[in-house]
Amino acid sequence: MSQITIGCFEDFEKFIGQDLGVSEYHQITQEQINKFAEATLDHQWIHTDPERAKTEGTFGDTIAHGYLTLSLVPYLWDQIIHVNNLKMMVNYGIENLRFAQAVLVNNEVRLQANLKNVVNLRGTIKAEVNVKLEIKDQKKPAFTGVLVFLYHFNA
Template sequence: MNPTVIGSFEDFEMHNGLELGASEFFKITQPQINLFADATYDHQWIHTDPERAKAQGAFGNTIAHGYLTLSIVPHLWEQIVRVENLKMMINYGIENLRFAQAVTVDSEVRLVAKLKNVANLRGTVKAEVEVKLEIKDQKKPAFTGLLVFLYHFL
């Protein structure tokens, strides 16, 4: 997979309103879920106790934390778009984030991105990217939202 290369505001502008692509599928494993639970102090059994989750949970297995699925966005985004000639990039915000479907352990997910809007703010590029995290073999995505990035080019 070759990511789209963006090196300037003009490059972003050429993709305004267009789908940028999709990442490769990424498997969510129990060790990843456990490490995320340790990092965030969120050890709720639905995430970390496979036996209890199978016996008592609504999903038949443990599920990834919603914020874990969100936290892999940078990794997946880099597979879709490679931004070059950067001085700095800032994660500026997330709008209209909706977690629509639980991601069970060992599911595979991928990010699909569309450039919703791009603006030049006195030399800083503001990119609004509509995203959805698809779950392999599921109709509903794990989440949808609008990511807002600020790019400072050299």
Template sequence: MSKLTIDSFEKLQQYEGQEIGVSAYHTITQEQIQNFAEATLDYQWIHLDAERAQTESPFKSTIAHGYLTVSLLPYLWGQIIEIQNLKMQVNYEIESLRFNQAVLVDSAVRLRVKLLSAVNLRGVIKARLEVTMEIEDSKKPAFTGVITFLYHFN
């Protein structure tokens, strides 16, 4: 899979209204869910207790934290695009986000991204992205939304 390489505002702006790409699949393991629980202090049983989830959960399995799936956005986005000549990237906004389906442990997810707009704000690029986190072998995505990154070029 080849990444789209962007080195200027003008080059990014050429992709407005287009799908930028799709990441590789990433499998969410129980260990990753456990580590996320420890980092966020969110120890709800639906994420961590496999035996209880098997009997009491409608999913019959532990599930990833919704915010764990959201936290994968920069990592998966980095598989789709390479921004060169970059000083820093800042998470700016989640305009809308809808969780559509739980991600069961050991499911593979990937990110599909469309560039809605790219605006130059006095040298800082504001990129609005339509994002869909797809679950392998599932018709429903984990989530859909619109997020914004700010790119500060050198």
């Protein structure tokens, strides 16, 4: 895995329409699912009750919360891109997010990214990134969407 280094708008601009790379795989554990349930107060049994999920659930096991998979983006994104000279980065939005397939406990996921567009807004860089969270050995991704980040560089 090679990480792309960005230091300014012009560095971003070179990658418009191109694949930026993929992260390493990350395994979703039951412990991580349970901690996410605690943090978000979402204790639905399809996430937190392995026995019930095996006997009553559609998937045959517990599944990760969709928003848990989405919350992994910063960790996985940092494996794809490194930004130098950064003052601050802000998550600005998510467009066309679609959860396409459930992520079962112990599945491994990784982020694939493609730079859709980048715009210089008077010194603030707005980057639109097509993302796909792939599930190891599965054809359908966990989700797809366009993430929008605002990058503020040091002067």
